[in-house]
Amino acid sequence: xxxxxxxxxxxxxxxxxxxxxxxxxxxxxxIMDEIQAGLRYVFQTSSEYTCLISGTGHAGMEAxxxxxxxxxxxxxxxxxxxxxxxxxDMAGRFGVNVVDLKKEAGKTFTIAELEAALxxxxxxxxxxxxxxxxxxxxxxxxxxxxxxxxxxxLLLVDTVCSLGGVPFxxxxxxxxxxxxGSQKVLGAPxxxxxxxxxxxxxxxxxxxxxxxxxxxxDLNLIGDYWGWFGSRSYHHTGMVSMWYAMREALxxxxxxxxxxxxxRHKRLHEDMWKGLTAMGLEPFVANPAxxxxxxxxxxxxxxxxxxxLNKFAMDTYNVELAGGLGPTLGRVWRVGIMGYNATPxxxxxxxxxxxxGLKAQxxxxx
Amino acid sequence: xxxxxxxxxxxxxxxxxxxxxxxxxxxxxxIMDEIQAGLRYVFQTSSEYTCLISGTGHAGMEAxxxxxxxxxxxxxxxxxxxxxxxxxDMAGRFGVNVVDLKKEAGKTFTIAELEAALxxxxxxxxxxxxxxxxxxxxxxxxxxxxxxxxxxxLLLVDTVCSLGGVPFxxxxxxxxxxxxGSQKVLGAPxxxxxxxxxxxxxxxxxxxxxxxxxxxxDLNLIGDYWGWFGSRSYHHTGMVSMWYAMREALxxxxxxxxxxxxxRHKRLHEDMWKGLTAMGLEPFVANPAxxxxxxxxxxxxxxxxxxxLNKFAMDTYNVELAGGLGPTLGRVWRVGIMGYNATPxxxxxxxxxxxxGLKAQxxxxx
Numbered sequence: 001x002x003x004x005x006x007x008x009x010x011x012x013x014x015x016x017x018x019x020x021x022x023x024x025x026x027x028x029x030x031i032m033d034e035i036q037a038g039l040r041y042v043f044q045t046s047s048e049y050t051c052l053i054s055g056t057g058h059a060g061m062e063a064x065x066x067x068x069x070x071x072x073x074x075x076x077x078x079x080x081x082x083x084x085x086x087x088x089d090m091a092g093r094f095g096v097n098v099v100d101l102k103k104e105a106g107k108t109f110t111i112a113e114l115e116a117a118l119x120x121x122x123x124x125x126x127x128x129x130x131x132x133x134x135x136x137x138x139x140x141x142x143x144x145x146x147x148x149x150x151x152x153x154l155l156l157v158d159t160v161c162s163l164g165g166v167p168f169x170x171x172x173x174x175x176x177x178x179x180x181g182s183q184k185v186l187g188a189p190x191x192x193x194x195x196x197x198x199x200x201x202x203x204x205x206x207x208x209x210x211x212x213x214x215x216x217x218d219l220n221l222i223g224d225y226w227g228w229f230g231s232r233s234y235h236h237t238g239m240v241s242m243w244y245a246m247r248e249a250l251x252x253x254x255x256x257x258x259x260x261x262x263x264r265h266k267r268l269h270e271d272m273w274k275g276l277t278a279m280g281l282e283p284f285v286a287n288p289a290x291x292x293x294x295x296x297x298x299x300x301x302x303x304x305x306x307x308x309l310n311k312f313a314m315d316t317y318n319v320e321l322a323g324g325l326g327p328t329l330g331r332v333w334r335v336g337i338m339g340y341n342a343t344p345x346x347x348x349x350x351x352x353x354x355x356x357g358l359k360a361q362x363x364x365x366x
Numbered sequence: 367x368x369x370x371x372x373x374x375x376x377x378x379x380x381x382x383x384x385x386x387x388x389x390x391x392x393x394x395x396x397i398m399d400e401i402q403a404g405l406r407y408v409f410q411t412s413s414e415y416t417c418l419i420s421g422t423g424h425a426g427m428e429a430x431x432x433x434x435x436x437x438x439x440x441x442x443x444x445x446x447x448x449x450x451x452x453x454x455d456m457a458g459r460f461g462v463n464v465v466d467l468k469k470e471a472g473k474t475f476t477i478a479e480l481e482a483a484l485x486x487x488x489x490x491x492x493x494x495x496x497x498x499x500x501x502x503x504x505x506x507x508x509x510x511x512x513x514x515x516x517x518x519x520l521l522l523v524d525t526v527c528s529l530g531g532v533p534f535x536x537x538x539x540x541x542x543x544x545x546x547g548s549q550k551v552l553g554a555p556x557x558x559x560x561x562x563x564x565x566x567x568x569x570x571x572x573x574x575x576x577x578x579x580x581x582x583x584d585l586n587l588i589g590d591y592w593g594w595f596g597s598r599s600y601h602h603t604g605m606v607s608m609w610y611a612m613r614e615a616l617x618x619x620x621x622x623x624x625x626x627x628x629x630r631h632k633r634l635h636e637d638m639w640k641g642l643t644a645m646g647l648e649p650f651v652a653n654p655a656x657x658x659x660x661x662x663x664x665x666x667x668x669x670x671x672x673x674x675l676n677k678f679a680m681d682t683y684n685v686e687l688a689g690g691l692g693p694t695l696g697r698v699w700r701v702g703i704m705g706y707n708a709t710p711x712x713x714x715x716x717x718x719x720x721x722x723g724l725k726a727q728x729x730x731x732x
């Protein structure tokens with residue numbers, strides 16, 4: 001019940017035990033087609049430009065940055081937690097001009113702030129993280145695609161810890177590029193980064209003057225393996241077992257349905273906060289509308305040993321609770337409500353862990 | 367029986383169905399330690415600097431290049447097939463000065479040729495591919511480490527399709543950096559690149575003036591996740607299922623033993639060629655000492671439709687044979703003898719496929 005990897009659905013794990021197909025064999029291409037259909041549903045897009053990056057969420061981040069930007073171009077990074085900082089690090093390594101738009105941990109950006117940054121810096125790309133797992137904030141994205149396009153920028157979004165657990169509409173929101181992770185709400189093992197490009201993003205890629213700096217993440221070539229351009233060429237060897245897992249994970253998403261997923265995650269988030277509040281615990285994120293459903297940040301009360309409580313939860317109940325990360329280190333616990341782990345019984349176990357853990361430290365208020 | 371991915375051992379596939387551990391949990395670190403012990407054995411090294419790159423062989427290649435070289439430094443690439451060409455492409459994207467030392471497909475480099483290139487170009491790195499899967503040649507590496515060091519260069523080696531099937535001695539041969547693949551002789555699914563750095567290579571990395579261009583492949587950070595520097599920091603989320611698979615694959619390597627693996631692959635290679643020769647088929651690689659045991663290139667005789675024969679083998683016997691790649695396209699078949707697939711029964715099935723396939727085209731000579 002940390003911020004991920006979450007437990008995988010046993011159906012997904014079992015899919016990985018199937019015999020390997022060849023990475024360029026027609027039956028495997030059919031599996032890739034099915035994965036793309038599943039991704040289009042989960043992203044809510046009709047774009048043909050979806051695929052899995054053979055790597056974790058970090059690989060998805062790096063792939064988007066190196067493909068969308070040429071050296072010397074500008075990216076404005078909405079930096080409100082560790083993921084903005086990391087995107088800035090990656091872009092800087094590729095010779096991109098980075099504008100680091102900082103925001104206090106626990107807060108989100110307003111449209112006015114972003115518009116001012118777009119006007120001032122005229123970036124090629126604006127980066128935002130929908131669900132920041134280091135702070136537990138949920139950045140609202142509606143309307144931002146239009147705003148970016150009006151200022152000649154592309155909108156790049158990180159949905160690693162949010163996709164499938166909260167609403168996301170790639171087309172309706174005008175998102176241009178997005179990457180996610182396999183091991184959070186989607187309930188598969190770590191190792192695949194679902195990726196989306198809009199027509200606008202693809203046009204930028206196809207009209208580049210320089211090659212993307214990384215061969216491994218060159219979407220002109222990866223896209224050609226995934227059939228974006230009508231044929232299939234070898235670029236790298238697809239991660240056969242991992243992709244079986246992703247096909248199964250996406251199949252499960254389709255069975256439950258996105259509305260069902262979003263509603264279940266929201267309900268469990270509310271149930272958990274009801275219980276936490278009754279114990280006197282408080283949310284790190286002040287504005288209720290900014291609270292992320294899939295990764296919840298809980299303030300560590302004065303005098304409580306957060307690490308000892310985590311150890312107690314693991315030793316007593318086999319429950320993983322996480323501490324803070326980056327700007328929230330030592331200040332919060334982080335509790336994930338994600339995919340296969342998002343059940344009433346698991347939320348109950350988290351609440352029991354906090355109740356008994358605080359009691360063991362003589363700090364239970366209620 | 368193509369050049370890979372080969373079938374995985376069912377034990378390895380089953381390992382992937384185990385429940386996920388957290389990527390920063392002590393039990394998972396123990397698995398990482400065990401993987402490193404297995405890698406040290408398979409590489410024949412006592413170096414502490416081994417790990418899995420979370421990606422395929424291409425990722426291993428890119429990781430070695432971006433970590434060993436700073437922009438403006440020179441790499442001499444022993445280019446005798448598609449892998450040299452690809453390494454040249456990758457290095458060029460990172461701003462490295464590339465010397466493309468070309469060699470006719472089917473031939474290997476002599477020590478004298480390499481020495482001349484080292485003297486002339488004074489590179490920071492010499493790249494060589496031990497087993498070139500596009501041409502079926504085996505580059506002898508003994509003595510080359512010493513030669514490189516005498517000229518101030520590091521020796522970087524690709525063993526993607528050869529490791530475990532033919533002798534390799536990282537320490538005794540003075541190799542400085544090496545990457546391989548999971549899905550060939552090691553008998554695991556595609557998705558992990560075993561990697562090795564010598565003390566010399568690590569020193570180069572630690573004394574860089576610039577950061578490696580890719581955050582994902584930054585071995586200062588990856589090494590810190592694998593415990594190279596005494597502690598453990600989060601860099602990316604380890605590919606939990608894939609690493610279970612690699613632990614099991616390395617365990618099997620230990621059970622069989624490297625000498626047993628090398629002897630079995632050599633014997634089956636000889637048995638196969640005995641059968642092929644009896645049908646009038648000829649090796650693409652003229653010099654017997656240069657023939658790679660794990661990927662065998664067989665000349666397509668005049669008037670034979672190689673693609674039709676491959677289709678016949680697949681349709682009739684469920685056996686994959688491959689055509690050429692890069693410089694050998696249309697000129698050869700490629701047959702893998704690799705790991706779990708390296709059995710007398712499979713070699714027999716390959717011979718039957720050729721015999722009956724040639725017969726079906728009216729081209730069987732013997």
